[in-house]
Amino acid sequence: MSKITGFGTYAPEKIVDNHYFEKLIDTNDEWIVTRTGIKTRRVAAEGELTSDMSVKAVENLVSKSGNDVKDVEFIVVCTTSPDQTMPNTASRIQDKLGIESAGCIDIYAACAGFVYGLQIAHGFINSGVYKKVLVVGAEALSRITDFTDRTSCILFGDGAGAAIVEPSEEEHFLAFNSGTESELGHDLYLTRQNKIINGKEAITNGKIVQNGRTVFKWAVGSIPNKIRELVAQANLTLDDIDFIVPHSANLRILEGISKDLNFPMEKIPESVTDHGNTSSASIPLAIEKEVAKGTIKPGMTVLMIGFGGGLTFAGTIVKWS
Ligand code: UT7
Numbered sequence: 001m002s003k004i005t006g007f008g009t010y011a012p013e014k015i016v017d018n019h020y021f022e023k024l025i026d027t028n029d030e031w032i033v034t035r036t037g038i039k040t041r042r043v044a045a046e047g048e049l050t051s052d053m054s055v056k057a058v059e060n061l062v063s064k065s066g067n068d069v070k071d072v073e074f075i076v077v078c079t080t081s082p083d084q085t086m087p088n089t090a091s092r093i094q095d096k097l098g099i100e101s102a103g104c105i106d107i108y109a110a111c112a113g114f115v116y117g118l119q120i121a122h123g124f125i126n127s128g129v130y131k132k133v134l135v136v137g138a139e140a141l142s143r144i145t146d147f148t149d150r151t152s153c154i155l156f157g158d159g160a161g162a163a164i165v166e167p168s169e170e171e172h173f174l175a176f177n178s179g180t181e182s183e184l185g186h187d188l189y190l191t192r193q194n195k196i197i198n199g200k201e202a203i204t205n206g207k208i209v210q211n212g213r214t215v216f217k218w219a220v221g222s223i224p225n226k227i228r229e230l231v232a233q234a235n236l237t238l239d240d241i242d243f244i245v246p247h248s249a250n251l252r253i254l255e256g257i258s259k260d261l262n263f264p265m266e267k268i269p270e271s272v273t274d275h276g277n278t279s280s281a282s283i284p285l286a287i288e289k290e291v292a293k294g295t296i297k298p299g300m301t302v303l304m305i306g307f308g309g310g311l312t313f314a315g316t317i318v319k320w321s
Contacts, residue, residue: 008061037251041157041276078113111308113280137280157276161284
């Protein structure tokens with residue numbers, strides 16, 4: 001049995017408001033707020049990498065929980081914007097945190113990444129393979145944003161979230177699900193790009209390409225049923241769920257989920273207003289806001305569901321600890 005024994009987040013200092021984009025592309029603050037709910041997003045400083053933001057999120061976790069991360073046995077990093085493909089970002093985090101020897105993997109599940117990471121951690125702990133797993137959802141999306149594409153560049157932001165999963169006397173993960181509509185994979189993807197780095201050609205991350213309308217319809221049309229499935233799997237009803245935390249892609253998607261489930265928006269935390277769409281960091285950033293306010297407390301039942309490129313989704317119900 002397992003539970004989350006530490007939780008932390010980080011958002012870069014630099015705040016970019018919607019007016020910034022009025023100078024770059026044909027858009028305006030009113031369109032962005034009305035269509036997405038986004039007012040600001042955070043952008044990583046020059047030279048601030050996904051691993052650097054991850055380390056700051058882990059430091060925040062340590063300062064709040066007192067959990068020592070030096071004995072972490074396995075690190076799962078969920079990102080679509082790794083420092084580089086090899087070595088993976090998990091290994092950079094291990095190095096920067098001074099962890100002696102941990103298994104290190106990056107997983108690429110876009111905005112569903114953080115919940116996939118929790119599923120992997122839960123599997124490792126419950127099978128007895130490891131006793132302490134660090135899960136990080138971190139993104140430097142500003143580096144893979146196409147700032148000439150007005151339909152997508154206004155959406156994304158940078159940030160990180162981290163959780164430690166360890167054995168527990170009581171099971172705190174009450175249900176999991178996941179799935180992928182792979183025939184819609186071409187509606188949200190990352191191009192590849194050849195770059196000359198230090199005089200040598202390397203294939204690096206290109207830019208995000210999204211067919212927003214299709215992804216929007218898929219999210220609003222299918223995520224409420226995935227939530228219902230998860231709740232039934234845990235032998236609960238929606239009345240037993242204190243908070244539903246979907247990936248914060250667009251406030252209108254969260255409103256659609258709220259309406260479909262007849263579940264109040266006050267119980268659907270979001271991070272999109274202040275941080276934009278931070279992909280795998282969006283769920284931790286939304287939870288952090290409520291934890292800081294004291295609305296999410298230990299013992300509460302929190303449903304998280306990530307969705308995005310794939311098009312893939314992953315959900316879990318957690319008894320918050
Ligand atoms: O994180 C992974 C998962 N991703 C998502 O969940 C994202 C899902 N999609 C969305 O959030 C929304 O589809 C967007 C925010 C990307 C777009 O909102 P929309 O309401 O679906 O807009 P639309 O694409 O239907 O475009 C409506 C109009 C179009 O003009 P016409 O064809 O009606 O004349 C666009 O050209 O808005 C126009 N438009 C803009 N106008 C001002 C598109 N982008 C902009 C812009 N500023 N930045």
